Amino acid sequence: MSRQLRILVPVKRVLDSQLKPRLLSSTQIDTANLKFSINPFDDIAIEESLLLKKRHPDLQVSTHAITIGPSKSQDILRNCLAKGIDKATLISNEDKGGDGVTLEPLKVAHVLKEVVSKGEVDLIIMGKQAIDDDFNMTGQMIAGLLNWSQATNVTKLEIVDGTHVRVVREVDGGKETLLAKLPLVITTDLGLNTPRYVKLQSLMKAKKKPIEKLDLINDFPQVDLQPRLKIVEVEEPETKKQGVILNSVDELIAKLKESKLV
Amino acid sequence: MFKKAIVSIRYNSLKKSNFYYRSLSYTSERYPQVQRDTKFKRLNEDDISHFNSILSKDQILHATPDNPLIIYNEDWMKKYKGQSSLVLKPKTTTQVSQILAYCNKVQLAMVPQGGNTGLVGGSVPVFDEIILSLSNMNNIRSFDELTGVLKCDAGVILQNAMDYVSDKGHVIPLDLGAKGSCQMGGVVATNAGGLRFIKYGSLHGSVLGLEVVLPNGQILNSMKSLRKDNTGYDWKQLFIGSEGTLGIVTGVSILTAPKPKANNVAFLAVDSFSNVLEVFKRAKGELNEILSAFEFMDSTAEKLTEKYLPDLPFPLESDQEGNEPSFYVLIETSGSNKEHDDNKLESFLEKVMESELIVDGTIAQDETELTNLWNWREMIPESTQMNGGVYKYDVSLPLPDLYSLVEATNERLKKFNLMSETESSKPVIAAVGFGHIGDGNLHLNIAVREYNKEVEKVLEPFIYEFVSSKNGSISAEHGLGFQKKNYIKYSKNDNEIQIMKDIKREFDPNGILNPYKCV
Known part of the structure; x- marks a missing residue:
């Protein structure tokens, strides 16, 4: 009987990375009618877990995607299943608005810690940050709460002897290679891989696959969900001024003088 | 749109850079x-x-x-x-x-x-x-949010017009690869077609008014916002597609459409052209009002594009036997309700898959994938050009005959021993076909290592004669210009050509505007 490698991939449904959201109020973003998709770093984590499974017929690799979110988050779980993830779990945080209550990284980490301590997990692979709130801390917090090793911002990953993981991280001015023993939390960076497209056939089949459903409040009574952070203000980035094309160097010099830049 | 920006930057740099420069x-x-x-x-x-x-x-x-x-x-x-x-x-x-x-x-x-x-x-x-x-005439004159009518100077770049109306919830009713450089006046003067034709139709319908300067200096102005104006001759139509031979378009009034709130893109592999047509037929029926693009490309076109976009993974894998499917189809839907569109598209795809009309496929899961999928269609023109040059033919043909021109051209190039994908001594690399099935518009691109008279003689007038024999048009959307001036007879009869000449003489008796071209 070969060794097991049970991978948990926490994923988040976020506003599509290519969209420019607008503000609803000084503390809220207008998300109505906008497209949501999987957090791109999480997509990389999903891909890596699938690649590990393919690369290691010597191990019994199982992959499990999990998300906390409204029922609409099932869409991203379906895609994970279609890509080849073995199991998917939705922890519903549905509120009246339909978009779900917002959870801080520490709360997410607490919920995931509960999940890990219930089931059996050898490796957590997750995005280094979610592109909506850009906290970049959930992975570190889970590792802290579980007292596991962690390797963040990973751009290369391999399993050694079924017991260790060797990772490459891009650090300031170079690369760093680390070897760590399982269990471990890994957060992914962009260079790790390029996520695959979903095959149409698999997407159709994934529609019929079950998604495990849990409820944030009822199934995780031990987690205190009260927020500790308060959003004071959100601002739109400054708009870039439109450039001009000039026809000659003389014109450029005249313009620069006009704007008192020379 | 991050990726879209890259597309237009690439396009611009290709235009200006010298990486394939020959004197x-x-x-x-x-x-x-x-x-x-x-x-x-x-x-x-x-x-x-x-x-x-x-x-x-x-x-x-x-x-x-x-x-x-x-x-x-x-x-x-x-x-x-x-x-x-x-x-x-x-x-x-x-x-x-x-x-x-x-x-x-x-x-x-x-x-x-x-x-x-x-x-x-x-x-x-x-x-x-x-x-x-016209580059210096680049002001937006007005935009009416209620009617969606945009009035602008001729030199406004299409992309800028798109961005401008997009912020106000509208889209320009055409889109094309050159959007980062081409201008509204030029688009109108050449009656450009592009990618959204199937949904929004021709500029003859969406242009509501023009401001035109005639060769004698007279300014003709009909910059109206009226959708209906049935008062005699609709003279502005003459200037749409006149290629700058009758007057100079200086202002455009164009009807923009409400911006679709939901877009989907599916990319499919199909193993025969007759199946491409069958998928099209079903897409029209089932996707109906949300179908906004139906593009096809042959596998040779995509092979060249893979070389051009080495960093972008091809969306579909080859099948188990390693056979490449012969054709790819890109379907875009745009509508106002995402769930409705998703359901429609998915049920359509399920059906064509069950009927074994498609052999593989994928559907964009986010905007990045959506833009990347479009890249596999939009980058073909540049991919066919990167090794030296390209002969482009843009023709309309009845759908059942659409691809036969590509096959016939390939056969002919082989017969004259001019083509090889690998041997650099042969002038031609490949002849590829792609285009807008929805409009019966085929783009036949012959990727060459150098422009060469011998190749030209093999291609012309052969291609024009072929198109004419099938009752097609030798220029579906690119116009006549200098290249096709002498081939107009393959698409228009003597009487038609004569009346074009009469019109030209009436507007431009001295013939100073864009001579040696069009008619």
Whole structure:
């Protein structure tokens, strides 16, 4: 009987990375009618877990995607299943608005810690940050709460002897290679891989696959969900001024003088 | 749109960079049978001083030995090169009118130029024609959020117009690869087609009014916002697709459409052209009002594109036996309700999959994937050009015959032993087909290592004769320009050609506007 490698991939449904959201109020973003998709770093984590499974017929690799979110988050779980993830779990945080209550990284980490301590997990692979709130801390917090090793911002990953993981991280001015023993939390960076497209056939089949459903409040009574952070203000980035094309160097010099830049 | 920006940057850099630069010989040398019309005056100092009285110094560009005005004299495909020594860049319609009135009086020939992204040599001079660039006329004049009518100057770049109305919840009813460079006036003057034709139709329908300067300097203005105006001759239609031979478009009033709130893109592999047509038939029926693009490309086109986009993974895997499917289809839907569209598209895809009409496929899961999938269609023109050059044919054919032209061309190139994907001694790399199935529009691109008379003789008039024999059109959306002027007879009969000539004479009796082209 070969060794097991049970991978948990926490994923988040976020506003599509290519969209420019607008503000609803000084503390809220207008998300109505906008497209949501999987957090791109999480997509990389999903891909890596699938690649590990393919690369290691010597191990019994199982992959499990999990998300906390409204029922609409099932869409991203379906895609994970279609890509080849073995199991998917939705922890519903549905509120009246339909978009779900917002959870801080520490709360997410607490919920995931509960999940890990219930089931059996050898490796957590997750995005280094979610592109909506850009906290970049959930992975570190889970590792802290579980007292596991962690390797963040990973751009290369391999399993050694079924017991260790060797990772490459891009650090300031170079690369760093680390070897760590399982269990471990890994957060992914962009260079790790390029996520695959979903095959149409698999997407159709994934529609019929079950998604495990849990409820944030009822199934995780031990987690205190009260927020500790308060959003004071959100601002739109400054708009870039439109450039001009000039026809000659003389014109450029005249313009620069006009704007008192020379 | 991050990726979209890259697309247009690539396009622009291709246009301006020299990475495939060869010294291009003048059009007049390569086509000695075309002679400069002696009735046209040669530019002299008096003319220059007259233009100086109309325009400011920075609106006039002179060719010098260091700066022969290459970007104005050469087309972006590097096929045609004129010898103009003067570029005029008026800022107002009045200036255009004064320039034209003068040129008409003294018989100076002129070529109007927008973004210079044309594909048939229509936007560059053949000899020493003055270049009238509309680039400086780049203001949005007005936008009505209720009716969606946009009024703008001719020199507004399509992408800028798109961004402008997009912020206000609308879309320009056409989209094309050159959007980062091409201009609204040029788009109208050439009656450009593009990618959204299937949903929004031709510019003949969406242009509501034009401001045009006639060769005698007269300004014709119908910059209206009326969708219905049935009061006699709709003269503006004559200028849509006139290729700058009748007058100069200086202002455009165009009806924009409400911006779709939901977009989906599916990319499918199909193993025969008859199945492509069957998928199209079903898509029309089942996707109906949300179908906004139905594009096809053959596997050779995608092979070239894979080489051009080495960092972008191809969306589909080959099948187990390693056989490439013969065709790919890109379907886009746009609508107002995402869930409704998703359901429609998924049920459609399920059905065509069950009927074994498609062998593989994927559907974009986010905007990045959506743009990347479009790249596999939009980058084909550049991919076919990257090894030296490309002969482009843009034809309309009845759907059942659409692909047969590509097959016939491939056979012919093989027969004359001119084509090889690997042997660099052969001038032709491959002949590929792609295009807008929805509009019966095929793009046949022949990727070559060099432009070569021998290849040209094998291709022409063969391709035109083939199209004519199937009752197609030799120019579906690129126009006639310089390249296809002499082939008009394959698409229009003698009477039709005569009436075009009569119209030309009526508007431009001295023939100063864009001579040697179109008709």
